[in-house]
Structures are given as structure tokens and as C-alpha cells.
């Protein structure tokens with residue numbers, strides 16, 4: 001239902017995102033989009049680049065007087081640090097990045113040609129587009145949030161700050177875990193009828209597409225592995241006031257590839273940032289001699305920001321499956337479909 005393309009380099013003129021399939025009649029608040037862009041830039045452990053950039057979205061198409069028209073929405077974000085033509089050649093690939101594989105795949109002799117597009121700078125566009133889908137979902141009282149669960153194994157605020165400081169002082173980096181929650185989700189998004197329609201698969205795939213994410217779990221996730229079935233499955237109850245309900249939510253809101261009406265809960269692990277100020281062994285691609293990996297200006301920890309990107313890709317997927325289920329070209333039509341469905345499912 002939704003289609004999206006992004007374009008842009010880390011130090012190019014700017015970033016572009018095109019979103020197609022947003023219905024007509026949605027009121028888009030640019031301040032909300034910019035607030036999301038700001039959230040992506042924040043978090044303890046971010047690098048100097050984030051102090052240079054002050055991301056603001058411009059919308060070039062797809063709305064009039066802030067109301068969507070149903071046409072493709074083009075979103076632009078300027079790069080303040082536009083310097084791509086002047087930047088030095090990069091010749092020592094960084095382990096953990098697309099540097100070496102990208103160089104060989106595309107036949108470049110400068111890793112700069114890889115890293116400019118492979119950089120997570122493009123997640124600004126992901127967040128901008130995600131913010132539009134969040135605004136759409138809000139019309140149906142669906143809210144998506146994220147929080148940091150752990151950094152380098154530490155779960156308390158103090159431990160987290162200490163861990164990031166330790167990484168910074170040791171010229172190292174650190175990863176962690178974030179959680180995304182979606183509340184207000186109706187029963188019935190996604191489907192078991194085809195593997196590619198499963199909501200869990202679509203959400204996990206989307207979160208895995210965020211740079212640096214190496215594992216995703218839904219609900220109890222890996223925690224299922226050492227328990228008996230009787231300990232983990234969410235028993236079903238019914239009352240006149242609530243209808244069907246659960247007392248637990250180990251499934252994380254999805255059973256059989258379909259939302260079951262509970263909150264969707266997903267966790268993702270981000271690896272430590274790959275650009276190290278005290279670089280690992282690498283090879284000079286011109287001389288083939290041993291060398292240290294390239295050092296670029298970089299974050300020390302970006303788990304909090306990755307959580308914001310995680311929210312955005314989840315919002316996109318949820319808006320997409322929502323439109324599949326209740327779709328129409330106009331927000332009012334979709335609301336009518338949705339309200340009818342809520343009435344029917346409440347009665348059954």
C-alpha cells in the first residue's frame with residue numbers, strides 16, 4: 001500500500017525521501033516531523049556531526065495547506081556539512097562497515113564512494129518518512145514509542161552513562177538493546193495466509209534494515225527458549241466489559257503473524273559502532289600492505305537514536321498493514337471502515 005524510496009549521501013547536498021500511498025485528508029504537522037528528527041540526533045554518546053546538523057524537513061509535494069492530497073510526498077533534509085567533493089580518499093576499510101565488501105562489489109578505488117551512501121546519515125530520511133506514518137496512525141490512536149533497555153550490559157541510567165564514558169575515554173564504542181512498543185493496535189493486522197504477510201516477519205525485517213541492528217526479538221523472544229509452554233503462552237479470558245483479554249503479553253501482541261490486540265513489543269540489539277578512534281587492523285587497498293582502519297568522525301554509542309529509527313520503521317510497517325486492512329484513498333473512508341470493523345469485532 002505504501003511505497004518509499006530514499007536518496008542522498010552523508011556529505012551530499014541533502015537527503016530525499018518519497019512516500020507514496022498516504023491517503024488524502026491527513027493533517028501533517030511539520031513541527032512533529034522536525035521534533036522526531038531532533039530526537040534522532042540526540043542521546044549521550046553521539047559524535048560531533050550531530051552538533052553540526054540541525055535537521056529540518058521541507059515538504060515539496062503531496063500536500064496543500066498541510067493536508068495530504070493522496071499524491072507522493074517528497075521530503076527533503078539539507079546537509080549542513082555538504083562537502084562531498086572536497087573529502088579525502090579513504091583507503092583503509094573499517095571492519096564492521098560496508099567499506100570492503102562495497103568497494104569490491106561496485107569496483108571503486110575509493111571507499112568514500114561506499115561510505116557516503118552506506119552511512120546511517122540516511123536514517124534521518126527514514127525518521128522523516130516514519131514521522132508522517134506516525135501522524136497517520138495517531139488518527140487511530142495508535143502510538144509508537146521506544147526506550148533504551150541496556151548499553152554494554154548496563155541497565156541503570158548511571159551504569160549506562162558510565163559505560164559510554166568508559167568507551168569514549170578508551171577510544172572505544174559500545175552497543176546495546178532498545179525496545180519499541182506500539183499501543184492502540186487493533187486485532188487483525190497482518191496475516192498467516194502467506195509468509196510475507198506475517199506482521200512479525202515484516203516488523204523484524206524492517207528493524208533489521210536499520211544500520212547496526214543485529215538481532216530482533218518479539219515479545220519474550222529468546223526468553224522462550226528455556227521455558228515450558230505452560231509458562232509462556234498468554235491464556236485467554238473474556239468479560240462483558242473488556243471482551244477477550246489476556247493477563248500477560250509474552251507474545252508481544254502478535255500470534256500467527258497477526259496482531260492480537262495487545263501492545264506490540266519488540267526489542268533489538270545494536271552492535272557497538274564500527275568506526276573506532278583506536279582503529280583495528282586493516283589493509284591499505286592500494287598497496288595491499290597492513291594498515292590501521294580509517295578513522296572518521298563518529299558516534300560512540302547511538303542506541304537511543306537507533307531506537308527512534310526503529311520506531312519509524314515500525315510505524316511505516318504498521319501504517320502499511322493498517323492501510324491493507326482498512327484502506328481507502330481518503331482518511332474519512334478509512335475511519336468509517338475502521339469503526340465498522342471495531343463494532344463487528346467488539347460484538348463477536
Ligand SMILES: Cc1cc2nc3c(=O)[nH]c(=O)nc-3n(C[C@H](O)[C@H](O)[C@H](O)COP(=O)(O)O)c2cc1C
Pocket residue numbers: 047096097098118119120123210211212213271273274275297298299300302305306309
Ligand atoms: C542512528 C545511527 C547512527 C549511527 N552512527 C554511526 C557512526 O557515527 N559511526 C559508525 O561507524 N556507525 C554508525 N552507525 C552504524 C553504522 O551505520 C552501521 O554499523 C554500518 O552501516 C554497517 O552496517 P551493519 O552494522 O548493519 O552491518 C549508526 C547507526 C545508526 C542507526
